[in-house]
Every structure is written in structure tokens, then in C-alpha cells.
Amino acid sequence: MPIPNPNGGALTPEHVQIRESVRDFAGREVAPVASELDNQAAEIPAHIVKKMAELGYFGLIFSPDHGGSGLDVLSMAIVAEELSKAWLSVGSVMTRMIITASLVESAGTEEQKKKFLPGLCTGEILAAAAFTEPDAGSDSAGIKCRAVRQGEKYLVTGEKTWCTWANKAHVLCTTVVTDPQAPKKHNRISILLIPKTPGDEFHPPELAGSKIPSIGYKGMNSYSLQFDGYEVPAENLLGGATGKGFYQLMSTYEIARIQTAARAVGVAQAAFEAALRYSQERTQFGKPISQFQVIGHKLAHMATQIEAGRQLTYHAARMKDTGKRCDLEAGMAKAFCAEMAEEVTSEAMQVFGGYGYSREFPAQRFWRDARVFRIFEGTSEIQYEVIAKRLLEG
Numbered sequence: 425m426p427i428p429n430p431n432g433g434a435l436t437p438e439h440v441q442i443r444e445s446v447r448d449f450a451g452r453e454v455a456p457v458a459s460e461l462d463n464q465a466a467e468i469p470a471h472i473v474k475k476m477a478e479l480g481y482f483g484l485i486f487s488p489d490h491g492g493s494g495l496d497v498l499s500m501a502i503v504a505e506e507l508s509k510a511w512l513s514v515g516s517v518m519t520r521m522i523i524t525a526s527l528v529e530s531a532g533t534e535e536q537k538k539k540f541l542p543g544l545c546t547g548e549i550l551a552a553a554a555f556t557e558p559d560a561g562s563d564s565a566g567i568k569c570r571a572v573r574q575g576e577k578y579l580v581t582g583e584k585t586w587c588t589w590a591n592k593a594h595v596l597c598t599t600v601v602t603d604p605q606a607p608k609k610h611n612r613i614s615i616l617l618i619p620k621t622p623g624d625e626f627h628p629p630e631l632a633g634s635k636i637p638s639i640g641y642k643g644m645n646s647y648s649l650q651f652d653g654y655e656v657p658a659e660n661l662l663g664g665a666t667g668k669g670f671y672q673l674m675s676t677y678e679i680a681r682i683q684t685a686a687r688a689v690g691v692a693q694a695a696f697e698a699a700l701r702y703s704q705e706r707t708q709f710g711k712p713i714s715q716f717q718v719i720g721h722k723l724a725h726m727a728t729q730i731e732a733g734r735q736l737t738y739h740a741a742r743m744k745d746t747g748k749r750c751d752l753e754a755g756m757a758k759a760f761c762a763e764m765a766e767e768v769t770s771e772a773m774q775v776f777g778g779y780g781y782s783r784e785f786p787a788q789r790f791w792r793d794a795r796v797f798r799i800f801e802g803t804s805e806i807q808y809e810v811i812a813k814r815l816l817e818g
Contacts, residue, residue: 439502446503450510458511459786468513468643477547482521490541498741501686508690512793513643515687520589524551524597526679531663531672552593554584562806565609565670571600571616576658580651590633590647591624602666613669615662630654640792678750681758684801685737688761695772695790696726703775726768733761752814759807762797769794
């Protein structure tokens with residue numbers, strides 16, 4: 425049974441080799457256990473994370489001088505797509521290190537690069553992003569969590585929410601208000617690299633964490649965090665200067681949104697392939713349901729939408745690799761793929777019929793996971809604001 429699996433345009437032999445290597449790992453180590461772990465709401469096994477680190481997935485796009493592989497953003501998209509096809513949560517582990525390492529590489533001091541980048545690339549340092557607050561989601565500049573300097577340290581007080589992977593992290597990449605009197609709201613914000621000990625206990629009462637129940641995206645728990653005078657070395661202020669955090673954060677969104685679009689393509693591809701197989705195995709009225717025109721047309725539309733999303737994503741990645749501004753293209757890819765993944769996984773559920781609603785089959789997992797794409801890494805509404813502003817600039 426041939427399963428459509430295009431190479432996504434003119435990929436180099438190296439890109440194809442990367443795809444096949446990741447597909448092999450994900451097929452052996454991740455896909456066989458994903459549904460069972462999801463049903464148990466269990467976390468990603470440590471040995472899978474360790475293997476990902478050994479395979480270099482966390483340091484893909486970073487300089488070999490800092491322990492990375494020095495590959496292009498397109499390679500990152502391919503890896504994210506294949507891992508997420510097996511299980512979205514596994515494809516999302518690398519997101520944590522990529523966001524933090526991108527910030528350190530682009531905005532960190534030389535000392536910070538030496539201190540953090542090698543460990544982030546090799547997986548010795550696991551990271552989580554603490555940007556969202558109960559009253560500041562899409563409004564990144566509206567945060568209230570404070571960091572007050574006292575000598576050679578900062579005391580952090582406030583709340584963060586939806587901090588995924590916080591319990592596993594060695595460092596929390598955190599936006600804080602350091603300059604509350606700055607005339608412009610955006611200039612109040614800095615980024616602190618907050619060290620912590622991995623584990624579910626956190627460091628109460630100075631740092632407490634509570635798990636947030638979610639309908640999907642299992643395998644990586646999200647947390648609400650409460651800081652109450654938590655001490656952070658002043659040398660961990662990203663870039664060594666206050667008031668730069670908002671602009672530092674914005675600079676990472678192109679890569680983050682490309683990677684998120686790729687994850688959405690991976691989940692949609694998994695749902696499509698499951699639906700295609702099932703449609704050829706399930707018989708009704710004396711023949712496989714794939715032979716009914718309505719099912720065939722569903723599959724055709726799903727495959728077309730997936731390929732369109734893949735090409736948008738790869739195009740944005742190629743633009744990033746040439747050094748061109750690509751916030752428009754990354755926003756388009758993220759917005760399109762987020763909505764595409766939700767539609768494709770919903771249609772896959774429909775192909776499965778009643779079995780699609782059963783946890784015995786994977787269709788419902790793809791559907792539950794896909795819904796998060798329109799929310800995280802910038803909501804669809806924010807993406808359309810970015811796209812509209814760019815279109816109206818000229």
C-alpha cells in the first residue's frame with residue numbers, strides 16, 4: 425500500500441538522509457509506545473529524551489563551536505515533523521532547548537554562551553520557557569512578574585503559567601519586569617535564565633509549581649509557577665543589560681513558529697496515514713470504505729492540505745536559512761498549518777467513524793493534540809495580526 429510521503433520539494437540528499445534517520449528512530453522508539461503513554465497521561469520516558477540528545481536533535485541549528493551540529497533551519501523542520509508524526513510531545517521536547525539556545529546565541533554575553541550553549545546542545549541542560557502569565561498571554565509586554573536587583577543577584581516574585589517541561593528543566597528562560605518605570609512598556613522587560621533543580625518538588629516557598637490538567641499534549645506536563653523572592657545570579661540576565669527582553673524574545677519567533685508549523689504537519693501526516701490505512705481495511709456494504717467517493721475525496725483533500733502546509737513551512741525555513749526576514753512567511757506557515765492540522769485530524773476521526781472516538785485507536789490522540797496548535801507559540805489571531813501588518817507595510 426503506497427502511502428503518499430513526498431520529500432517536500434527539492435531536498436538535498438543530506439536532508440533526505442536526515443528524514444530517514446529520524447523516521448527510523450521515531451518508528452522504533454516512539455510510535456510503538458505513544459498511544460499507551462498518552463492513555464496513561466505518562467511523561468516521556470527518560471531514555472527517549474536521552475537518545476534524542478545523543479542523536480543531536482537539541483543542538484541541530486547551533487554552531488559546532490558550542491556543541492551543536494551546525495545544520496540549517498530546514499533540517500530542524502524535517503526533524504520536528506518526523507518526531508511529531510510519532511508523538512507531538514516528543515517533537516516538542518527540542519522546542520524548549522531551541523528557544524532558549526537561540527536566545528542565548530543571538531543575545532547572550534560571551535560568558536553566557538560558554539556557560540549554557542554546550543549543555544543545551546547536548547541535553548545536559550534541559551530548558552523550559554516561562555513567558556506566559558495568568559493575565560499576559562498574547563500580550564507579551566503585559567507581564568507583571570518582577571525581578572529586583574540586590575547586589576549580585578535578582579529576587580524574582582510573581583506568577584507564570586503554561587510553563588511546559590518546567591519540572592524537568594535545569595533552567596527556566598523567563599521574562600521579568602526589571603525596569604517598571606520605563607516610559608515604554610516594552611522597555612520594562614528583561615529575560616533571566618533562572619537555574620533550578622529538575623524534579624516535581626521545585627523549591628517551595630521561593631519557587632512552587634502546580635500541574636495544569638490538559639485534554640491533550642500529554643507526555644510533557646505544563647505548570648503554573650509561583651516565585652516568591654527566588655534568587656537568581658545577576659550574571660544570568662540575558663545579554664547583561666536590562667530592558668532588552670521583549671525585543672530579544674521577538675527575535676526568536678521566526679524559528680519557533682517554523683518549528684511549530686513543522687510539528688503540525690507531522691501530526692496531520694500521522695492522522696492522514698492512519699485514516700488511509702483504516703479506510704482500506706474497513707469494509708462496509710461489501711467493500712473497503714476507501715472505494716466510496718466521499719471517503720476518497722476526504723483523503724485527497726487531507727493529503728493536499730498537508731502538502732500545502734509542508735511547502736509553506738519549508739519555504740519559511742529556506743528563507744530563514746538565507747538570512748532573510750521571514751516573520752510574514754513563518755506566521756503564514758504557523759497559522760495555516762495550525763488550522764490545517766485541526767481540520768485534517770478531525771476528518772481522520774470521521775473516517776474512523778465510531779472507532780475514532782475510542783482510545784483504542786490513535787485518531788482521537790491526533791485530534792486532541794492538534795487543537796493546541798492554534799493556541800501556543802502565538803495564537804492564530806496573533807499570526808493574522810502579524811501577517812496583516814506586514815502586508816500593509818508597503
